[in-house]
Amino acid sequence: MPAWKQFAPLRYLQAYERSDFLSNVGLLRKRAALMEAYGCPILCGFIAKGGVPFRCQCRVPPFIRALADERDSSCPFFRYDAYHSATSYHHNMPRTFPYSVLDVFAEHPLEGNPLAVFHDARGLSDAEMQALARETNLAETTFILPADNPASELTAGVRVRIFTTAEELPFAGHPTLGTASWLYFNHPTLCGAESITLQLNVGPITVKFSPRTHEELGVCGIMRQNKPVFGNEHDPAAVAHALGLTTEDLSAEHAPQTVSTGMPFCIVPLRSLEVARRLQISQRDAQAWLNTSDAKFFYCIAPASQHDQPAGPHWHARMQFYGGEDPATGSAAGCCISWLVKSGLARSGELTVIEQGIEIHRPSRIEARATKFENLVDNIFVGGRTIPVADGSFFLP
DSSP states (O other): OOGGGGGSOHHHHHHHTSGGGTTHHHHHHHHHHHHHHHOOOSOOEEEEETTEEEEEOOSSOHHHHHHTTOTTOOSGGGGGTHHHHHHHHHHTOOEEEEEEEEEESOSSTTOSEEEEEESOOTTOOHHHHHHHHHHHTSSOEEEEEOOSSGGGHHHHOEEEEEEOSSOEESOOHHHHHHHHHHHHHHOTTTTTOSEEEEEETTEEEEEEEOOOOTTOSSEEEEEEEOOOEEEEEOOHHHHHHHHTOOGGGBOSSSOOEEEESSSEEEEEEBSOHHHHHTOOOOHHHHHHHHTTSSOSEEEEEEEOTTTTSTTSOOEEEEOEETTEEOSOOHHHHHHHHHHHHHHTSSOTTSOEEEEEOGGGTOOEEEEEEEEEETTEEEEEEEEEEEEEEEEEEEEEO
16 A cells, blocks of 8 residues: 555545546655655655655645645545645644654563653643653653754754653653664664764763664664762661561662662662562652652662573662653663672673563663772663654644
8 A cells, every 4th residue: 555545534545446546646746756855854654755655744644735735636636625624724733743652671672661752842841741741651751852953963962851750850761762762763964873962951961872784673772871979878677668678678788879870769689589579669658768868769679580691681670660660770770780880799891781671571671881990980881772663643732
């Protein structure tokens, strides 16, 4: 089926089956070529060009737009007042905001942590961004604010804002990696770049990409996070109570500690994988403790079943928040690897693989490394694979 045909109302498809409608394909292709020549800046749908679909981001339904200006045609299509329908749509046109969904830290589609990325958030208020994040109902949603000159983003970076369903965040890992990956595939000047910098509320964060093969799913990227700040160590008994555990469920050798590379997490080492698997945090109790601490969230870790294998995964992680569970938490992974290296539980400069999301059937693979320089930990790198899985649009008045 030609790509434009997907957008045609039923009566137009019925007319298409008649031979006198076939000449209309030429009009579609002519209009499509004009649209490409003048440049449509945002993705919104497919239209046929020479039999091959190409993407266009105008804000009018593609099928109607393709024929709206061909007023002199005698095609049966126009006996159904297509032109008047199109111009009426122009006058009552809602604001259209295209977005994509990508699975981050995923080895296969429909795994990892899903992320919604709005391609162009110019014109959205803060309240509308927050409402859209609630509407997508994902752990995080990002909003790209493109520069007027895309070439300037090669050096200055791309402005991006990150929202959960409840609030805006200064930094989060999987939104950073996922948004940079979307830009890698779609940005007019950064497409295929070796590295892309995002201007986040926490400051600039750069993601570097590995060369990819034609058959490869998605793209692998790695971000360098900010130098870790090690906060307070916490009483294991108080932390265990907040998590609904006993003191014996926590590691006897290492106390929980707050670490931040842009977002402060309380890293909680658990005694075993069995404890991690039965973790059910009461958000009421957890939030009461967090409100009195220097941490924003808990990140609970335990040695994974393949902890001693070179390929890993080496650590099993869970992050329960807002009454749900995060399939993969890139910002926490940066804090975690910093703490592991500082504590001597991971080797300096070597790859550590963290698995997460297993219990909620969204298996995620996070690759992390950090380097210890005497009493200083730095060079925090967190990466993984991002796979695009869906495109869509929101229509707002």
